[in-house]
Amino acid sequence: MAAPVLRPPSTPAGADLPATLRSVLRPDQVLTDPDVTRGYARDMVPTAPSGLPLAVVFPESTADVVAVVRRCAAAGVPIVPRGAGSGLTGAANAVDGAVSLVMTRMNRILEIDEGNRLAVVQPGVVNRALRTAVEARGLFYAPDPSSYDWCTVGGNLSTNAGGLCCVKYGVTTDAVLGLEVVLASGEVLRTGRRTVKGVAGYDLTRLLVGSEGTLAVITEATVQLRPLPAAPCTLVAAFDSAEAAGAAVSGAIRAGLVPSLLEIMDATSIRAVERHTGVELLGPGADTPAALLLGQSDAGGAVGLSEMERLEQVCQDSGATFSYVTADLAEGRMLLQARRDVLTALETVGTWLTDDVCVPRTRIAELIADCERIAAREGVTIAVVGHAGDGNMHPTVVYDAADAEQAAAAERAFGAMLDAGRALGGTVTGEHGVGRIKQPYLAAEIGPVGLAVHRAVKRALDPDGLFNPGSMFSLVD
Amino acid sequence: MAAPVLRPPSTPAGADLPATLRSVLRPDQVLTDPDVTRGYARDMVPTAPSGLPLAVVFPESTADVVAVVRRCAAAGVPIVPRGAGSGLTGAANAVDGAVSLVMTRMNRILEIDEGNRLAVVQPGVVNRALRTAVEARGLFYAPDPSSYDWCTVGGNLSTNAGGLCCVKYGVTTDAVLGLEVVLASGEVLRTGRRTVKGVAGYDLTRLLVGSEGTLAVITEATVQLRPLPAAPCTLVAAFDSAEAAGAAVSGAIRAGLVPSLLEIMDATSIRAVERHTGVELLGPGADTPAALLLGQSDAGGAVGLSEMERLEQVCQDSGATFSYVTADLAEGRMLLQARRDVLTALETVGTWLTDDVCVPRTRIAELIADCERIAAREGVTIAVVGHAGDGNMHPTVVYDAADAEQAAAAERAFGAMLDAGRALGGTVTGEHGVGRIKQPYLAAEIGPVGLAVHRAVKRALDPDGLFNPGSMFSLVD
Numbered sequence: 032m033a034a035p036v037l038r039p040p041s042t043p044a045g046a047d048l049p050a051t052l053r054s055v056l057r058p059d060q061v062l063t064d065p066d067v068t069r070g071y072a073r074d075m076v077p078t079a080p081s082g083l084p085l086a087v088v089f090p091e092s093t094a095d096v097v098a099v100v101r102r103c104a105a106a107g108v109p110i111v112p113r114g115a116g117s118g119l120t121g122a123a124n125a126v127d128g129a130v131s132l133v134m135t136r137m138n139r140i141l142e143i144d145e146g147n148r149l150a151v152v153q154p155g156v157v158n159r160a161l162r163t164a165v166e167a168r169g170l171f172y173a174p175d176p177s178s179y180d181w182c183t184v185g186g187n188l189s190t191n192a193g194g195l196c197c198v199k200y201g202v203t204t205d206a207v208l209g210l211e212v213v214l215a216s217g218e219v220l221r222t223g224r225r226t227v228k229g230v231a232g233y234d235l236t237r238l239l240v241g242s243e244g245t246l247a248v249i250t251e252a253t254v255q256l257r258p259l260p261a262a263p264c265t266l267v268a269a270f271d272s273a274e275a276a277g278a279a280v281s282g283a284i285r286a287g288l289v290p291s292l293l294e295i296m297d298a299t300s301i302r303a304v305e306r307h308t309g310v311e312l313l314g315p316g317a318d319t320p321a322a323l324l325l326g327q328s329d330a331g332g333a334v335g336l337s338e339m340e341r342l343e344q345v346c347q348d349s350g351a352t353f354s355y356v357t358a359d360l361a362e363g364r365m366l367l368q369a370r371r372d373v374l375t376a377l378e379t380v381g382t383w384l385t386d387d388v389c390v391p392r393t394r395i396a397e398l399i400a401d402c403e404r405i406a407a408r409e410g411v412t413i414a415v416v417g418h419a420g421d422g423n424m425h426p427t428v429v430y431d432a433a434d435a436e437q438a439a440a441a442e443r444a445f446g447a448m449l450d451a452g453r454a455l456g457g458t459v460t461g462e463h464g465v466g467r468i469k470q471p472y473l474a475a476e477i478g479p480v481g482l483a484v485h486r487a488v489k490r491a492l493d494p495d496g497l498f499n500p501g502s503m504f505s506l507v508d
Numbered sequence: 509m510a511a512p513v514l515r516p517p518s519t520p521a522g523a524d525l526p527a528t529l530r531s532v533l534r535p536d537q538v539l540t541d542p543d544v545t546r547g548y549a550r551d552m553v554p555t556a557p558s559g560l561p562l563a564v565v566f567p568e569s570t571a572d573v574v575a576v577v578r579r580c581a582a583a584g585v586p587i588v589p590r591g592a593g594s595g596l597t598g599a600a601n602a603v604d605g606a607v608s609l610v611m612t613r614m615n616r617i618l619e620i621d622e623g624n625r626l627a628v629v630q631p632g633v634v635n636r637a638l639r640t641a642v643e644a645r646g647l648f649y650a651p652d653p654s655s656y657d658w659c660t661v662g663g664n665l666s667t668n669a670g671g672l673c674c675v676k677y678g679v680t681t682d683a684v685l686g687l688e689v690v691l692a693s694g695e696v697l698r699t700g701r702r703t704v705k706g707v708a709g710y711d712l713t714r715l716l717v718g719s720e721g722t723l724a725v726i727t728e729a730t731v732q733l734r735p736l737p738a739a740p741c742t743l744v745a746a747f748d749s750a751e752a753a754g755a756a757v758s759g760a761i762r763a764g765l766v767p768s769l770l771e772i773m774d775a776t777s778i779r780a781v782e783r784h785t786g787v788e789l790l791g792p793g794a795d796t797p798a799a800l801l802l803g804q805s806d807a808g809g810a811v812g813l814s815e816m817e818r819l820e821q822v823c824q825d826s827g828a829t830f831s832y833v834t835a836d837l838a839e840g841r842m843l844l845q846a847r848r849d850v851l852t853a854l855e856t857v858g859t860w861l862t863d864d865v866c867v868p869r870t871r872i873a874e875l876i877a878d879c880e881r882i883a884a885r886e887g888v889t890i891a892v893v894g895h896a897g898d899g900n901m902h903p904t905v906v907y908d909a910a911d912a913e914q915a916a917a918a919e920r921a922f923g924a925m926l927d928a929g930r931a932l933g934g935t936v937t938g939e940h941g942v943g944r945i946k947q948p949y950l951a952a953e954i955g956p957v958g959l960a961v962h963r964a965v966k967r968a969l970d971p972d973g974l975f976n977p978g979s980m981f982s983l984v985d
Contacts (some may be wrong), residue, residue, distance in 0.1 A: 200707060221957075230941055231954065
């Protein structure tokens with residue numbers, strides 16, 4: 032399927048803007064060669080529209096961002112902020128004639144304050160780099176999107192990214208204390224604080240987190256750190272139906288368990304990983320189960336072991352056909368790696384289009400059943416993996432992108448799964464965001480009053496539509 | 509000191525509004541007798557301005573709120589939403605000629621969903637009533653402001669209230685999944701979701717939480733529940749200087765401890781409680797220490813005990829002159845009660861004016877020293893109590909309100925402590941909010957750009973200034 036091409040709301044008269052920006056910044060911070068700029072046009076989702084930017088600009092300081100914003104505003108040229116491009120909704124995709132503002136050179140960790148358990152970082156810091164740096168001080172930065180090896184903290188903030196940690200530690204917004212952003216006016220706004228508590232004024236920090244680059248450009252963040260968790264204890268449990276696995280998740284919630292992660296893989300995911308890695312997850316010759324649950328506790332020692340044993344009991348009570356608890360780190364890592372390998376494994380089968388739907392935790396099995404029905408109806412493969420502990424499922428369509436009929440079926444399946452999630456009391460995005468592929472689904476979820484409020488907030492902060500035009504929601508019906 | 513009287517921005521021509529509201533609602537939902545309405549004019553802070561409302565209105569449903577908002581908007585009569593009146597900033601204080609919208613009759617718990625650990629409540633539910641109801645199902649609603657016996661969840665949401673639990677469980681916003689609110693247009697907006705994760709659109713939920721009734725009227729909330737914590741294990745430690753106690757708090761943070769509460773009381777607070785209750789906290793004949801730390805762990809059993817023993821070790825390493833750990837529930841309750849009795853005890857000495865300043869946790873001792881200097885300079889008594897674990901201090905001025913000079917000194921001391929907190933990298937409100945007493949301090953903290961963004965957001969959602977006029981910040985310089 033050819034991705035549609037975006038046009039900015041008004042074609043800018045910014046032909047001389049790149050020259051201006053080169054003189055204000057340095058020439059190597061402003062790229063215009065289409066062969067180069069095309070490399071910054073898209074994120075990881077295959078179906079989102081994208082355009083060709085007028086220029087790709089690499090600010091190195093807040094002052095650089097201010098300069099670019101002021102020049103672009105004056106020239107009427109929109110700005111699409113962008114991190115590493117690991118997004119899954121096209122929220123950072125380029126727009127024809129716009130400036131793509133790539134934040135990856137602002138990649139310094141400015142401060143790690145152990146006494147107050149916080150860090151101050153620039154937006155281009157790679158998630159893993161921050162994790163590693165604070166770990167060396169005995170601290171923990173919780174948000175762990177699957178792309179943490181290469182995604183940036185700024186991108187995580189813009190999309191309010193999640194990860195495996197969320198069942199215990201929440202999403203990115205739960206780790207943010209304050210921000211520095213550049214507004215459409217070119218003014219620098221500082222929000223939030225360095226203290227762990229604070230209610231002075233509106234919570235602009237959390238309004239900006241997850242706003243997907245539509246309200247401001249994030250230039251600095253103060254993030255909260257936690258004590259480094261203990262070495263994990265891991266559980267794996269197999270089930271002969273998704274219903275049984277879903278019942279185990281509900282049982283765990285009712286039992287008051289708070290694992291540090293609780294993941295689910297369906298048979299399609301398991302088979303893909305087993306084929307890809309050549310390793311049979313439950314041992315040589317074992318039948319592929321209908322569903323696997325992977326749980327971890329980071330409570331440490333006997334407590335962690337006891338938490339996983341209680342989870343194992345819940346799984347057995349829900350009809351697990353196999354279960355195993357291990358405090359062995361290598362075994363735990365191997366099991367988790369299988370979960371993390373799902374998308375890579377699916378990639379060897381075809382093009383994947385991963386969905387992101389979050390349902391109340393009691394309704395996971397129903398969502399999986401809906402996905403099976405949708406796969407059968409549309410004649411596509413759907414592998415269901417997800418963060419079972421918080422109900423955030425990533426059913427992933429695998430298809431042949433060169434086959435127009437299959438591509439269309441994949442897109443229909445993608446939408447049908449979102450509708451199914453909403454019908455179960457869920458939301459159309461648990462952690463990936465809206466971007467350029469879920470606008471009608473967002474509009475359906477928030478309704479006309481919600482959409483009107485979104486537009487009013489957007490107009491209040493960015494009256495001329497400078498930032499990320501056409502993404503998340505449109506300003507007019 | 510006589511509290512100043514507020515006037516609404518424009519004197520409304522709403523003389524016949526009460527009659528209209530009586531016909532739209534029921535007559536007993538609309539009170540206008542000044543002897544009655546005066547009882548709804550103020551919250552708990554003595555120094556905030558308040559006026560006499562045109563009417564005090566008691567909605568019993570979202571439809572009632574819509575009707576009142578529409579009629580008030582048409583008549584140009586502002587609305588001040590209000591819960592139980594336990595606030596400490598005057599944010600719910602009446603304005604001359606406005607409608608005070610008292611939400612206490614909308615006090616039903618609509619749903620408790622154990623499988624998804626959430627509750628749906630109306631805003632007038634008393635915090636304690638929600639706690640008790642969910643506790644009966646083995647669940648826990650974390651936010652626990654000191655007034656939890658009588659404050660409402662709606663008031664807690666409006667002020668983003670904290671409590672003792674925050675060091676481990678965060679403030680009210682961290683427990684909210686979604687809201688139903690009535691906008692100034694009279695439209696009903698639903699924000700958020702029932703799922704534990706979700707990033708569909710701007711985080712309007714958290715924009716509204718803590719907006720102190722200036723953006724919308726909250727008519728329903730979906731709140732997240734936690735597993736019921738285990739019975740607490742309690743530590744008390746005494747220090748002969750605030751510096752030593754502060755060092756113990758920093759030491760606990762560095763040691764990676766996350767107690768379920770960690771409170772501090774200075775000598776003035778301790779003496780007030782001892783005089784009031786007739787109980788010597790450290791036993792008969794013991795010297796009053798310069799500072800006490802009270803810690804609890806709700807991790808349960810041996811783990812909780814071990815957490816408090818580690819905290820005890822940190823206290824001893826920081827020079828504690830006395831320490832004691834107990835798993836005895838009655839002892840723990842008695843110690844906590846001493847902390848909760850501070851304001852009551854101070855009330856027997858004079859009028860209290862409690863401040864709310866949050867500093868980085870490494871700077872607590874410096875703030876206490878600043879408070880001592882301010883007390884000496886202004887010739888007033890300042891008792892320091894607070895949530896040491898999150899740096900949120902409540903230095904409380906005790907004075908003779910009938911003495912104009914003392915009252916003026918108390919107000920000067922109140923402001924000086926806020927300035928001191930900000931100078932230490934803190935914020936002017938950790939959990940009480942801004943209301944009608946901290947507007948200049950909010951403006952100083954967020955700066956001109958922050959104030960301009962607040963005004964833009966306010967105008968976007970409430971263009972005619974219908975809700976809570978003159979509170980939090982002014983719309984013009």
